[in-house]
Amino acid sequence: MDSRREIITPPNTHHMLLIYRLLFNTLGLLVIAEFIQGIKIDGFYAALIAALVLGILNTIVRPILFILTLPITILTLGLFTFVLNAALFLFAASFIEGFAVNSFWYALLGSVLMSLVSTIGSRFIAGANKQPKRPQYKEVSEG
Numbered sequence: 001m002d003s004r005r006e007i008i009t010p011p012n013t014h015h016m017l018l019i020y021r022l023l024f025n026t027l028g029l030l031v032i033a034e035f036i037q038g039i040k041i042d043g044f045y046a047a048l049i050a051a052l053v054l055g056i057l058n059t060i061v062r063p064i065l066f067i068l069t070l071p072i073t074i075l076t077l078g079l080f081t082f083v084l085n086a087a088l089f090l091f092a093a094s095f096i097e098g099f100a101v102n103s104f105w106y107a108l109l110g111s112v113l114m115s116l117v118s119t120i121g122s123r124f125i126a127g128a129n130k131q132p133k134r135p136q137y138k139e140v141s142e143g
Helices: 014-035 044-068 069-075 080-095 104-128
Strands: 001-006 038-039 098-099 136-142
Touching: 014 038, 014 044, 014 104, 038 044, 044 069, 044 080, 044 098, 069 080, 080 098, 080 104, 098 104
Parallel strands: none
Antiparallel strands: 001 136, 038 098
């Protein structure tokens, strides 16, 4: 019998990582709303939708707005990015039922805290998902 070795590949975990990040951001948004009195969320479902919408806005709209506002961002040495993030946070709250932000300043604080939560979550999830350095093999016999 001839035997050969095949590399064992883990299943595609990319989708699971996105779900983990979404859930982490959802929980982070709930915690932020609990401690910041100007940000209100009516429950887990509203927080989940808000985290999803914020993720989509940050992925699609934010880069476009960043490029369009690049001159003012350069003039303010990057501080205008905080204004951009707060505006997107406030924009998301304006049309999501169950998610409310009282003012721009609460949106600024919420967006900064949400950025920290997202960064911590991404690093935590990426660290927990590290692949082994050496590939694992299994023996395959041909008959």
